[in-house]
Amino acid sequence: MVLNELRDHQNIIQLVIDTLTGEIEQACQIITSTIQSGNKVLLAGNGGSAADAQHIAAELSGRFVKERKALPGIALTVDTSALTAIANDHGYDRVFSRQVEAFAQPGDLFIGISTSGNSQSVLNAFQSATAFGCKTLGLSGRDGGKMNGICDLNIIIPSNVTARIQEMHILIGHILCKAVDELF
Numbered sequence: 001m002v003l004n005e006l007r008d009h010q011n012i013i014q015l016v017i018d019t020l021t022g023e024i025e026q027a028c029q030i031i032t033s034t035i036q037s038g039n040k041v042l043l044a045g046n047g048g049s050a051a052d053a054q055h056i057a058a059e060l061s062g063r064f065v066k067e068r069k070a071l072p073g074i075a076l077t078v079d080t081s082a083l084t085a086i087a088n089d090h091g092y093d094r095v096f097s098r099q100v101e102a103f104a105q106p107g108d109l110f111i112g113i114s115t116s117g118n119s120q121s122v123l124n125a126f127q128s129a130t131a132f133g134c135k136t137l138g139l140s141g142r143d144g145g146k147m148n149g150i151c152d153l154n155i156i157i158p159s160n161v162t163a164r165i166q167e168m169h170i171l172i173g174h175i176l177c178k179a180v181d182e183l184f
């Protein structure tokens with residue numbers, strides 16, 4: 001079992017190298033231009049993808065590898081008062097979009113993470129981010145789901161296995177952090 005899982009991981013990395021290098025480079029360009037223009041990065045996702053959103057945000061406001069200035073990365077998954085109030089009053093599907101509407105400025109980047117590409121809370125956040133003039137980057141999997149066509153760039157991990165998709169998402173998240181570090 002263990003060796004099979006490791007081989008499966010190895011295979012998906014190879015597929016990502018073969019098919020997504022150009023798109024990951026584009027994503028690096030999007031996040032670095034956002035930071036260079038003094039804008040911020042908002043991130044959201046559910047479950048494991050919420051953890052990924054927080055992980056990437058923390059590496060911007062804290063640090064990744066390099067000691068450099070604090071950078072504006074905000075995960076929309078962490079304020080339990082806002083999350084519970086919005087879910088209770090407006091419905092769970094609005095938990096991220098409502099926060100995007102509260103915080104987004106034109107030129108900011110919204111990164112939405114969903115392995116299926118179909119979580120309504122993330123889809124609504126993309127819609128609000130676009131309406132508020134943000135750039136939008138999707139990290140998804142399977143066939144990209146409904147995230148196709150509603151974000152500037154939807155990086156679709158070519159797998160149907162949620163765990164593999166998430167593992168590639170955090171790898172890409174770290175590559176984005178590395179690209180940001182290289183600005184300093």
Ligand SMILES: O=C(CO)[C@@H](O)[C@H](O)[C@H](O)[C@H](O)COP(=O)(O)O
Binds near residue numbers: 047114119162
């Ligand atoms: O981490 C995992 C499974 O590996 C779960 O917590 C998973 O993130 C949750 O089921 C999410 O609700 C799935 O949503 P999504 O990735 O399709 O948007």
Ligand SMILES: [Zn+2]
Binds near residue numbers: 048163166
């Ligand atoms: Zn998981």
